[in-house]
Amino acid sequence: MRFWRRARHAVALSGGCAFATLLSLQAEPARAFDLSSLDVFGLFTKKDEPPAPSPSALPYKLEFDLGEADDAKALTRSLQDASLLYRLRQDAPPDGESLSRRMATDLNPMLDALWSQGYFNADVTLIVDGVPLKVGAEPNATLVRVLEAHRNRDAVPITVVARPGKIFGLRRIDIVERDESGSPAIADAVKVSRLKAGDPATAAALRAAQAALVDHMRAQSRPLAKVVELRPVVDHAAGIMDVTYVLAPGPLAGFGDITVGQTDEIPPEVVRSFIYLEPGDPYSPKALADTRRSIATIPAVGSVRLREGDKLDGAGNLPIFVEVTERPKRLLGFSARYSTIDGPAVKTYWEHRNLFGGAERLRLEASVFFAPRIDGTKIQRFGDFKESDLGGRFAFSFMKPALGGSRNDWLLDGVATRERVGLNRYGGYTARYGNVTSAIRHRFSDTFSVQAGIEVERGQTSDVLGQVDYTLVGIPLSVKYDSTDNLLDPTRGFRATASFTPYPTFLGSTVGIYQTKAAVSGYYALDEDKRYVLAGRVGFGSISGASLDEIPATRRFYAGGGGSVRGYAYRSLSPLGPFRQITGGRSLLEASVEARIKVTDTIGIVPFFDAGTAFESSLPDGKQKLQMAAGLGFRYYTGIGPIRVDIAAPLNPRKGDKPVALYVSIGQAF
Template sequence: MLHLRRLRNNRRIVFPVVVGVLLSGMPLAPAVALDLFGWLRGDGNAPPPPSAQALPYSLDIVVSGDNSDLKQVLKDASTLQSLQSDPPPDAAALASRAEADLPRLIDALWGAGYYNARVTINVAGVPMVLQSPRRDAATRAAAGYLARALVPVQIVADPGSQFALRDVAVLDARTGRPFPPAELPPRVVQIKPGDPARSADIVAAEARIVDHFRSQSHPFAKIRRQNPVVIHPAQAMDVSLSVDPGPRAGIGTISIHGAENIDPAVVRSFIYTEPGDPYSPAELASMRKSISQIEALSSVRIREGEALDAYGNLPLFVELTERPPRVIGASVQYSTTDGPAVRAYWAHRNLFGGAERLRLEGSVFYLTEDGGQPDRSQDFSWDNLGGRFRASFLKPALWGTRNDWLVDGLVERDRTEGYTSRLANASTGIRHRFSETFSIQGGIEYEKGQATDILGQIDYTLVGLPVSLSYDSTDNLLNPTKGMRVIASVAPYPEFLGSSVPMTVARGTASAYFSLDEDARYILAGRIGLGSIVGADLDEIPANRRFYAGGGGSVRGYRYRSLSPTFLGDPIGGRSLLEASLEARIKITNTIGIVPFVDAGTAFDSSFPNFDEPIRVGAGLGLRYYTAVGPIRLDVAIPVNPGPGDPSYAIYVGIGQAF
């Protein structure tokens, strides 16, 4: 019998890096060029040609039985493989590199459950094994290849039979007895007799056991003793784990450190956990996510205390880092269906020391006569030019409460295929945060404008009392893999408040995300949107306030806001809306993914969808490049059942998923 001392298999892990260009605060970092698609060529570890300054080598890995999984295990563990593109300076260094690889490769095969494995590394025909590396002979043989040819290096592995687990015992360190299933369910341990004796599976079981007890309010849970025993004659392993759950604890005092320029009361208003609440890592993750909503902060770290306080609670230390207070940005975009657009903005994230945000944003866009398809013979027309200027102010945590004050102003000239509008809008409201996922908002809105379409011109005034709610349990803003989002609003514009068009506008959008695997490489995402206007006839409602579908955030493949009832061939909008989308987000590699999708929707003349209008369907395929900031999105969509004048295809580019 052999007591296995080195159970964990250390592997080299390569994380892909994406470099972006951000205009965020001063000073600006220099731009860095990066080959985003070198993975396509497969030349990451190709050796350089022979030279007098180095000794490059070719590498071949042979595994008995042609086991491709084990070959990959050896590649991941081998420095001969990972450093092949960085050849050693001489033959002695090459022999040293091969000799150092021998214990690594043996450990890697042990970690996969092959405890009778043998590895030989042939350097220029000289075999090197762990018990007799023959370093000097390998050095002499390899020296003859200097400046002449690549040194042939071959890793030959005979793994033997894979060992199996014979006995698995998980014991309570306090009593020395196994945990009852109610305290430690078998689904947590997972490993059982008869499973392959892989160290990675045992280490993963240890992590699951500790995580389980931590989730049950035991912050100091740990593996006290690990005793794996390999029995070579039986080709088996016995494993005994001694687990100390530690004391049960609640959450103690929460101290805030860092972010000296931000009022701590603002940060505390985004903490929904109270002292004495049960401790759990999920609660800490929720706290971190909630505090991260403060735009003035760049990072949030929650450090746990090393001991419980006198009340049996665990103190927490929230450590914050501020962002640069000022940020500027700009973007240029072009859609084959919607035309070009330019946007720029400036923002201050901590205007008065209470994480107040002031944002000024302007954009200019141009709609060509046929909805985005350029025509060189077409002259520039000011009538097709649109633009908007928006100012928004947010005061979070009024008087230290969970109430936020929002003020917005907008001046806009919009131009779509169906209408032209000009307006000025101002609104203010109070948002109450019940938790990091749920909030409601109410306020008052004033808008004065003019809208012109084929039905005529409407000069209007709207004074309303909008109310909305928001629920977001997703794990990522730009690339959600689980959870759901719901946004719903209703805004009455009664005549007694001064509205020239008495009506009530309601709208809601819900999306859900479901991962088909633990690594979130296969995601199903769905979205549905509904809208309704009651209280006024269609021709009384300003054209820009009616519902339309179509475009990158709606039904891809069709022009922006072009799907609705028509009059003389022009879209005139509707009083109700129905939209739906379904996507399968599939990762091909860690950085590259494809997204087949289908969208459907349109607007209707009636206040509720009556399906008198045909439901337009768009389908397509997207490409995603995943970065640390978010996925870069390229979607190509075609109309499935196009109407007269609809484009044959549309291309969309952006950052973040479509919904």
């Protein structure tokens, strides 16, 4: 808080005067983590209890007296944060002289803390047994004697008497540009600063305004923009502050040469292929953020640093320098999920992120999950459990990014599964199958890509419509658009995927079908801090070319489950066939809407509504009614994504549907 300290003497001379620049105002340096601060449950130490009296040291205890200040609790916290006495209260000084010096050193920082909150008429005094120490005064012999009188007797009682006075408000806000040769860089600079007359004149507000002004100019393709001067003037008698910002917008510029520097063992051409900036493009902080996020999608990349040049090149553009660090090459992990309807599931996985030195990723997964019974029998006791009550899945995926340095990636995926899906009351299906898909993905940008490949699947399914032994050979085609800001917890943007896969008999398929899928989701933050987010999703599917009983059960459409219509069992919503057993459908329609509300920075609630079902025909019709559900979710936000707990209830349940379902997983529902 050096700004406040330098300004103090100037303010004392007159009711209104110019302050030194706020640009020197800095946050307190980070301190090492102190276990003694964990006093909520008293696990380590009672931090407000001073050390025991001794002949060789002078322990002390602090009390804060804020009088009748309206925000006394918050101001006390600010004073404690600024106080060296408070931070070192467990480290007793050896004598009264040392303690008095520590007290004198503490006065200016605590006064700074009050000034930074807009209390420019504040007064802070330290008192020991009636002897005061004021700002600007030197410790005297009387104070030292009073301190020494407590040696080996008790802790020195130090009272911090703070009288904040009234909080100062802003009156006049002027924002001027140093270079007025052309049109102004900011049409309504005061609006951009978000400062308003009458607002508290706090250091945080002034810093935020400065950052907003610079960010706005940089967003207008002015990378060298800065605030060169800040002139706050305080009128103590009126209790107000006038403030003037002097801006240097700098010239309009584009991106210059983009240099890929350090990449560890990742080939530079791979990193380059995920950069979509071109020299000459208008400078944009958003484009830089998108580039950083794009490079970070390379599995081998651990961190990305984009450094801007400090001056423009000969063409008036700003050079950009890219550096990345590599993540640990190998990963071994474990995950679990649970639903009161679908049961438990566990998964283990292993991954290598730079298999052959070209940033190739190989991932192996194995999972075991509960296979619900669909034959009318129940598990009453442990002895009823059979091997067939478990399902299993093994999968591998391989990605070779940036083939030949291009924007084409080779994807190879395979899976072998044994599963049983459905409900005892409505039946379901059993399946065993293996699938291998190879595809080339072309990335047009960090948001848009297309993909084409070949797929082979062979398996067997069995349900109420009979057994289907099948082979499918298809050509999957897909497009993907994703402008969201976060993979696991998006707050803005859209996601859209669409795919079409023909499985013609002339390629070797035993049943000729044509499958179409599409899904769109959108996210909109209602406030700048993204504490209130509306999210919606619509999904569609269709199969044509064969009758329902010829299509493998795994390829038919179903709704229900934690990622579909919550409140209903996984893949349990579909048309009913013989014996009122689910058969799956040839089309699908489902939708969800959520309100994601952050109560605190780490806790959130999510009221939601889901609807959907599968239809017998190749397009949704009115013969099958939509099943609907509503519920309330709870989110715990972590550094890797939100932990999701959803409680859902069917709104128009079928006979046999459970009244409530619980889902636990990582990441949002969509």
